[in-house]
Amino acid sequence: MGKVKVKKHSTIIDMTAMSDVTVLLLTFFMLTSTFLQKEPVQVVAPPSVSDEKVYDEKVVQVLVGPTGKVYMNFTGTKETDSTKTKTLPTEKFREEVVTTAYSLYRSAHSGAPALTETDVKEFGRLGMFGVPMKDLVSWIGMSVEERDKLTKEGEGIPIDENSKDFPNGKNKVNEFQKYWLPAVINVLQKHELGEDIRGGHLVAVKAGKDTPFEYVHIVMENLQTAHLNKFVLMTSFKSEKDR
Amino acid sequence: MAKKEKSRQRKFDTRIDFTPMVDMNMLLITFFMLCTTMLKSATVELALPTNDKVDENNQTEMKESEAVTFIIDGVQNEKGESKEGEGMIYYYEGKPDVENNNLVQLKFDKEGGNTIREMLEKRNEDLLREYRELKLEKEKTNMPDTIFKKKAAELRVKIKKDDKAKKPTVAIKPTPTASYADVVRMLDEMQINQISTWQVETLNDQDKALLSKNGINVREPETPK
Known part of the structure; x- marks a missing residue:
């Protein structure tokens, strides 16, 4: 009788402590992780031996799709208390960039629909985008599915003057160069973040490893023209024994 | 007897089995751990020359003996992709010399371009x-x-x-069809071999003449579809 009792007792392990530890770890990972951004096209970055990490604030990400479509995303400062100087939270960054870029577009195309306050607020909450200016307002007003569909199947941000004509006629404009980049530079300067523009870490170009170089080259040329000669290419990590 | 049973029941009630809870937590932890490590991608810094016209007096001249030019070519498949490692690497030293044909062919080998590395190592x-x-x-x-x-x-x-x-002063000139991964790999070689002066450039007419003499035709860059 006594023997059996002892055996029974030894098989039960108290899992409470274990559970405590796992919950702690879980909370840690949940708080420290930031989720992967939804990207319109999946690209696999090429491997590189470089171990320098991409900056997680004040970054303009330019994504080059496998067929050369260009998408953009903006990340502001980590500091969100906008009463401080040199602070530009992501949402505000996006809102101001879209306002500036769209007003540049409207000054050249007076017939274009106006961008309302709610549109701007909505854009601030969105992620990566890639639509030509003429579709921007209607794109913001769409449902999530329609939006994703248009980003995926649309033409991306027009970046090359020689790209095929827009359906409605002759306005072949390099919108990346003419509206978006000046808007980014303008907004950063307004918030006294000008030194980050030439620091070399503002623009991060991401392209798939099987993308022909010509598409990446178009983006590079555009950045050069905008005097953003220094930028980074996003890569995935590769270990090199004889580094 | 009845009293005894009651007390036993109570004891049983207070004990909760935490094993499934731990299992679930472990799973979640694994998920978050994998997500966070995947997240931060590495970067390669790149500085391009300005597009502005520079005074000829201000330009730093480089010695011809130091110059090495790499041309990265790629093969585009029917899907429009340029697969990594399928292209060829060529290089010439000094100026492109069509007459004497100073173009040399290299290849990235599986270990990450040891042939290129050996050559750059010697020069640096x-x-x-x-x-x-x-x-x-x-x-x-x-x-x-x-x-x-x-x-x-x-x-x-x-x-x-x-x-x-x-x-060495290295110029890297990818053709329009070069695979982006190959270009990044070449930039890696610069870092591994501690090359301090290198530049990404576009092919000029002399380069194209030299390439076509070797039977390599470079097409004009296409615009995105």
Whole structure:
């Protein structure tokens, strides 16, 4: 009788402590992780031996799709208390960039629909985008599915003057160069973040490893023209024994 | 008897089995761990020359003997992709010489371009020798990374200014069909071999003439579809 009792007792392990530890770890990972951004096209970055990490604030990400479509995303400062100087939270960054870029577009195309306050607020909450200016307002007003569909199947941000004509006629404009980049530079300067523009870490170009170089080259040329000669290419990590 | 049973029941009630809870937590932890490590991608810094016109007086001339030009070519499949490692690497030293045909073919091998590495190592041996010494010193004295990087940068400047030292000036010229991964790999080689002066450029007419003499035709860049 006594023997059996002892055996029974030894098989039960108290899992409470274990559970405590796992919950702690879980909370840690949940708080420290930031989720992967939804990207319109999946690209696999090429491997590189470089171990320098991409900056997680004040970054303009330019994504080059496998067929050369260009998408953009903006990340502001980590500091969100906008009463401080040199602070530009992501949402505000996006809102101001879209306002500036769209007003540049409207000054050249007076017939274009106006961008309302709610549109701007909505854009601030969105992620990566890639639509030509003429579709921007209607794109913001769409449902999530329609939006994703248009980003995926649309033409991306027009970046090359020689790209095929827009359906409605002759306005072949390099919108990346003419509206978006000046808007980014303008907004950063307004918030006294000008030194980050030439620091070399503002623009991060991401392209798939099987993308022909010509598409990446178009983006590079555009950045050069905008005097953003220094930028980074996003890569995935590769270990090199004889580094 | 009845009393005894009751007390036993109570004891049983207070004990909750935490094993499934732990299982679930572990799963969630694994998920979050994998997500966070995947997240931060590495970067390669790139500085391009300005597009502005530069006074000829201000331009720094490079020695012809130091110049090495790499041309990265790629093969585009019917899907429009340029797969990594399927293209060819060519290089010439000094100026492109169509008459004497100074184009040499290389290939990235599976181990990450050892042929290219050997060649660059030989051309940059003065810097690499001192860099390796510095690295040894770092390991011996437990030098912090920041100081090591600073010292390495100083070393690069020192060699750059030293007229007698062997130091290559590398131009990387990808063709429009070159695979992006191959270009990044070439940039890696620059970093591995501690090349301090290198540039990404586009092919000029002389390069194209030299390539076509070797039977390689470079097409004009296409615009995105």
